[in-house]
Amino acid sequence: xxxxxxxxxxxxxxxxTGGQVLGVDGxxxxxxxxxxxxxxxxxxxxxxxxxxAAGQEAIGFVGAHAADNILFDVVTGHPEDVA
Numbered sequence: 645x646x647x648x649x650x651x652x653x654x655x656x657x658x659x660x661t662g663g664q665v666l667g668v669d670g671x672x673x674x675x676x677x678x679x680x681x682x683x684x685x686x687x688x689x690x691x692x693x694x695x696x697a698a699g700q701e702a703i704g705f706v707g708a709h710a711a712d713n714i715l716f717d718v719v720t721g722h723p724e725d726v727a
Contacts, residue, residue, distance in 0.1 A: 672714055683709075684714065
């Protein structure tokens with residue numbers, strides 16, 4: 645799990661090294677534990693999108709949802725992994 649800043653750094657590294665962001669999942673850290681929220685899921689694997697566009701969309705998503713109580717999991721792969 646990554647902070648917002650670390651997730652953005654991972655996204656940039658992935659794109660710069662020829663990878664592609666396939667999705668980002670945000671997890672809310674609450675008193676009762678980890679809470680998955682449907683509004684914190686970005687799926688980029690089900691549509692044709694360039695690695696650069698996927699990276700920019702993922703950075704925007706993380707930036708819009710970053711908070712002290714939110715951690716992110718960045719799912720990466722290769723451009724040929726996109727359907």
